[in-house]
Amino acid sequence: MKYSLTTLLLSTLLLLIISTSITAQNSWIEGQTPENILFSVSGFDGPEAVRYDADLDIYFVSCFNGNTSGDANGYISKVSGDGEIIELKFMMGTADFPFDAGRGMFITGDTLWVADHLGVHYFDKNSGEHLGFVDFSSENPGFLNDIAADNQGKLYVTDTGARKVYRFNSSGYQKVIEDLPIMPNGITILPNGNLALAPWREGPNIYQINPETGELLVFGTVNGSDNYDGIEFFDGALITSTQQDSSLHIMINGQDELFIKVSGRPADIAINPNENVVAVPYVALGKVDFWKLKQ
Numbered sequence: 001m002k003y004s005l006t007t008l009l010l011s012t013l014l015l016l017i018i019s020t021s022i023t024a025q026n027s028w029i030e031g032q033t034p035e036n037i038l039f040s041v042s043g044f045d046g047p048e049a050v051r052y053d054a055d056l057d058i059y060f061v062s063c064f065n066g067n068t069s070g071d072a073n074g075y076i077s078k079v080s081g082d083g084e085i086i087e088l089k090f091m092m093g094t095a096d097f098p099f100d101a102g103r104g105m106f107i108t109g110d111t112l113w114v115a116d117h118l119g120v121h122y123f124d125k126n127s128g129e130h131l132g133f134v135d136f137s138s139e140n141p142g143f144l145n146d147i148a149a150d151n152q153g154k155l156y157v158t159d160t161g162a163r164k165v166y167r168f169n170s171s172g173y174q175k176v177i178e179d180l181p182i183m184p185n186g187i188t189i190l191p192n193g194n195l196a197l198a199p200w201r202e203g204p205n206i207y208q209i210n211p212e213t214g215e216l217l218v219f220g221t222v223n224g225s226d227n228y229d230g231i232e233f234f235d236g237a238l239i240t241s242t243q244q245d246s247s248l249h250i251m252i253n254g255q256d257e258l259f260i261k262v263s264g265r266p267a268d269i270a271i272n273p274n275e276n277v278v279a280v281p282y283v284a285l286g287k288v289d290f291w292k293l294k295q
Helices: 005-026
Strands: 039-042 047-053 058-063 075-080 085-091 105-108 111-115 119-124 130-135 144-149 155-159 164-169 172-177 184-189 195-199 205-209 216-221 228-234 237-242 247-252 255-261 270-272 277-282 287-292
Touching: 047 105, 047 111, 047 270, 047 277, 047 287, 058 085, 058 105, 105 144, 111 144, 119 144, 155 184, 164 184, 184 237, 195 228, 216 255, 228 270
Parallel strands: 144 184, 184 228
Antiparallel strands: 039 287, 047 058, 058 075, 075 085, 105 111, 111 119, 119 130, 144 155, 155 164, 164 172, 184 195, 195 205, 205 216, 228 237, 237 247, 247 255, 270 277, 277 287
């Protein structure tokens, strides 16, 4: 059988595309266990969340340091990209705006935003200076938890206990979603502009919701898991930390593709896209582990 040069070239191109796709898929490091940790950093007091800043090559770690409300002991640590604690208590509250128990964080420009039990603090990421506080106390929040921003810079925070999502800025806030059928814990923005929500104690599904219409859809299902905390979208995959089975799950195209078995109950994770690294904090263990996601 004879083939034209065009047919042979098209066949070669198709094989190259398939090979590239397989290589990209297989570049994820599958089936990791605690022995595969790049490095681990200890010495924190109840580390609940991590946020990576690519400009500074810095990880910020928010710590409960005691009660989750009312003790003004919370702080945020500054950690280098290779795991050195530069300053344990880099960011703290003030007499007027006490910082009780830092949770999820997000960075816009030079500002780091962090959820607390009565509102959202914001700090200068360079100096650590406390810049202000968005007070949610009139809402009687159930458990303000995680923060994300969309491509227009609009900030969102979940209230896990009250089943709500708020949009906010330094001037105030507004409810955009309430009476959710799930308890939204982790939050991140998907490429389609929807909010991905990792629910707490609501079964194995991860959800997405349109912040303008309120339409709630299932994004995907994590096999045999529940009690999600952190959630991040990275390189075509949705990465979730789950306390049900002490692991990280990675969903690609809505399918649960692989997981990393971690050394404790993981809280709110962070991604370092420059090094393909995920940072995993554990409130009870007082440490943060760092794993390589891709080769």
